[in-house]
Amino acid sequence: MNDPKRWSETNSGADSWEKQILRSELDSRAPSGASAVVWGKLAAELGLAGALVTLATPQASASVAKAGVAAQSLTTAPTWIAFAKGVCVGILLSTAAWSGLQLAKGSDEHAPKGDAPVFAQMRTEPVPSHPSAGPPSRPDPSLAPKAAPSLARPTFAPSVPVPPQKAPGTTLPAPTSASFEAAVEGGMNSALAEQARLLRLARAQLRNGELASAETTLREAHLRSSASMLSQEREALDIELLFRQGDHAPASRRAQAFLAAHPESPHAARVRSFVTP
């Protein structure tokens, strides 16, 4: 049974006034900020707070898709895979890997505040390959390679604050069968996973008072990271290490700089504790 013509179409029987009314509403959007407010409450309700997922930008997604980073399968369940096909899995998981997905597990202090916007604009810098970072990601000639990090002892320079980069939404390219299969059958970016593992280890060592071990672990994390990969968490741990080593004044200065640069960071509460009067 054929559908009637829509009123917005020509020769549909609707007059021009009725068409105007319909067209005025066709692409209406939610008010600015609504998405972030609802996301904050959702993340808390669904237990996403422990994973600190942030909303990616379409630009980040498209850029990462170009890099062709393999991503770990969401699940083996057919419906999840079918869903992933519909929403460009390669872009989704690449975004999680490359665009500053922050993982902080098992800590209530990382839970975002209910009213704070939890999404952030993320940069799209590629992760440099490292001999010990696991399987190399696919090279993309369109992305300039980053310089190899120095092997000298890091001086714990404060993270450079990244201004939010707002970009208009773009239409994501439809996933091809090959890109989808690669994304599903591949693995989550190993460099990001390794960085997250090192930071978890450093956090545990700090909690246990193993300061020398924590310093070594954080040094390795710096060596293996790009500037944007989990940078806030790394900086927060650097500050904590300084404080626990007795360097309260530099720790306090770094903490104040961190809070000025990232007032809404999920690490803000912890970092604030290192600000000394």
Place this chain on the structure above:
Amino acid sequence: MPPSSVMKLVTPEQAAAYATLYREHFDFVWRSLRRLGVQERELADAAQEVFVVVFRRLSEMRPDSKLTTWLYAICLRVASDARRRAHHRYEVFEHAESRREDSAAVDDMRELLLSALSNMPLEQRAVFVAFELEGMSGEEIAEVVGVGVPTVHSRLRLARERFRASVARQRAGRASPGDE
């Protein structure tokens, strides 16, 4: 604390995929709820409710279903519940709004549309919104509302008649008592 059945699904990969779904479809959910009659002050809560359902039932989505169709079905159920809860409080409020817009010689197209939609029963409104504003086919709408395609076409025809009559009344500047 979320139940364990939810917690076990929150792997970084799945959370990232969910976040992208949210980002790409938030506007669609918001405007669908508004068009289906959820009051402005309840839209944020209703949108949250929709995405909670999405999170918990994503694995139930049929592989051959369109995502927006599935989302619209959830929005319709949430909007229906919200309207039922608000019925006694807001019924008079909606009519008062319509009268105020009529007497002010409405030149805001969007308010005209929402006011016209508010004069439809939800079953007609759902079909009209899905067909005329979201471009869903009769078959997709039939799947959402759980009726046959002929019933969808019938409801669309009735919705169009109400829409036309409501718009004509508002243009004429007469008060528009609800005729549900």
